[in-house]
Amino acid sequence: GSSNIELRTNFKDTADWVPSVWTGANGEASVTVPLPDNLTEWRVTAIGLSDNSQAGMATHSFRAKKDLMVRLGLPQFLVDGDRQRLTATVANDTGKDQDVTVELSATGLTLEGDGKRTLRVPAGEPQVVEINAVAGDPGTASLTATVAIAGGLNDGVKQSFPILAHGRPVLETKAGEGSATAEFPVGKSLDPKVGSLKVTLSPTLAGDLVKALDGLIDFPYGCTEQTMSRFMPSILVAGTVRDLGLPKPKNLEKLPKIVQDSLTRLSRMQHGDGGWGWWEYDESEPFMTALVLDGLDRARAQGYDVSMARPENALNWGVAFLKDKTKKADIRDRLYLIYALLRWGKGEAAQYLNAIDLKDRMEPLYEGSDEKVQRPSSADLATAALAYRQAGKDAAPLLDRLLKKAQVGEEIVTWAPEDGAWGSEPSALALTAFEAIRPNDPLLPKIVQGLMRERQGNGWSSTRDTAYSIVGITSYLNRTKELAGSSTATVIVNGQERGTITLDPSVLDDPNRTIEIPRTELGDGPVSVEIRKTGEGRCYYTFALSGLEVADPLAATATDKGLDIVRKVYKMEAQRLENGEMKLLPSKQPITEFQNGDLVRVELTINSDVPREFVMVEEPTPSSCRVNERTEIDPYEEKAWWWSRTVVRDDRLAFFARNLPKGESKITYNMRAEQAGLASALPGRVENMYDPGRWASSAETKVEVEK
Structure with a gap:
């Protein structure tokens, strides 16, 4: 048989x-x-x-x-x-x-x-x-x-x-330290069979940083920032773990490969002029070039050979950029470039600090905007303080001004997100600046606690603020050697004890410190979580409730009312032009029914009420169609697209735009109908990669293919 x-x-x-x-x-x-x-x-x-x-x-x-x-x-x-x-x-x-x-x-x-x-x-x-x-x-x-x-x-x-899953993923998180209680409301639109509650505990900051690396290492895309956000935190955490005398966690066993892959990728993505942009095909810019130089210098300090990434070419580009008075850049980007050059011993960069206006003032949010924002921002001041210190100048007044922008509580100190420094990035930069300039400031432990409470799951809101948070916290850990005593924590969910966990700070990646409860065991109402800690040691916790918002069909929605995305699908047809020539063009009206072998044109229309940066569009594709697009382009083809990069996966495309203009923008791509049947193209989504809480989503599209 x-x-x-x-x-x-x-x-x-x-x-x-x-x-x-x-x-x-x-x-x-x-x-x-x-x-x-x-x-x-x-x-x-x-x-x-x-x-x-x-x-x-x-x-x-x-x-x-x-x-x-x-x-x-x-x-x-x-x-x-x-x-x-x-x-x-x-x-x-x-x-x-x-x-x-x-x-x-x-x-x-x-x-x-x-x-x-x-x-x-x-x-x-x-x-x-x-x-x-x-x-x-x-x-x-x-x-x-x-x-x-x-x-x-x-x-x-x-x-x-x-x-x-047929639905929109939903994730609610809470984080903090010590005994705690929390409650998560559960919407009626959530699938009762999909998702879970994950409770993760750690007795030390080092353990949380190790967990945060997982999301950076496994992130599915690889622009310049994401390459550095994988590379730089990994080597810093590895150095901290080594210096604390702790055993190497499993995810850092990949470190040699991460270093080699990152340096190879940085070498490939470096532009001909020596600088780096967000992707290979856009313009070199001061922020990305400074980010790479910053990370390469930190790697060099840990004993790594970074010559493969040709830092000398980037240093030359950076000096030339600062010398050229016609080059425009935001305050922070220019300060960051000066700081990175100074880290590499380019002392001549210090002279350009005097030309940067750090007086308090109000400026338009963007060119032509009626909305005003205060400059310099918290991120500007933190970066300026680091650059001043690196140049041997007095940075204390800048820290005083930075502190005036803080939200100071009894237990925590934080800085609010800003345009251009999203999520926890201002708090992370402030921590790095205070640790470098005032390491004995009594507010430092509160800044660390504030940053830890802003975690979303094992990391922060994006790859970028997660990386900067790790930079600041590893610096703090290297100085304080924070390894408190042991403790135990009992986890109670919906009134039911789910386990008691021993928290030993000498063990970094104990899998028993994570308790995951399937959605089917959580009931239909709100989910309550309680941590009861005993002992002198610390207990850092994160709660993550994942679920799936379901509907049939899934309608368009948004958390940012000034942003929307619409998908339309057309059949490519031979049409006769006025001059008699035949040409393959999209059908006059959108359609969703195709024959096997048909060429399909998809049009995404994005409307934005303001200019935006670092935009990612994730576009799921129907299982019955295969995308006919390249990820690599030929020389000089980059001028044909307003976006920076296209990535093709089995189940989706991703488009990355360094800048999204105000108004309407369109993206088109082609597929071929191959498998007979009825398939769902799940909703597309547009967001700032570093401010993922503000997004817009299209409706889903049902595509039918006949043999």
């Missing part, structure tokens, strides 16, 4: 990569490669180099096959509720026609119709078996296909793919 058929489950595009092979004296070498389960033609490529610099390359192909084979045609993903036609192709290479029994079974999917059938498969003429499937709950789905000839040959294959 089919249960006795061995299933092929290990599929890879590259069977093996052997970067270094030494031949014997006869010039020959042998390499053993275990093949994955793909039945396909494989190509072996060998590149050789001799001691006297002679080079050569050779290729050889061979085929892995069986006389009876089955191959699945599956989507990259499905959305909960999608209905799609799946295929199994049966190939008969026995040399004669055969009656083949085909069995299909699935988990996470509902198959429509009988999954078992017998069909006649002529020799050398593959036959296709089709079956409709409906995606079940979010998670992982798998389809298993077996084929057999009575009393003879057989084959089997099992492949998996993700099922995405």
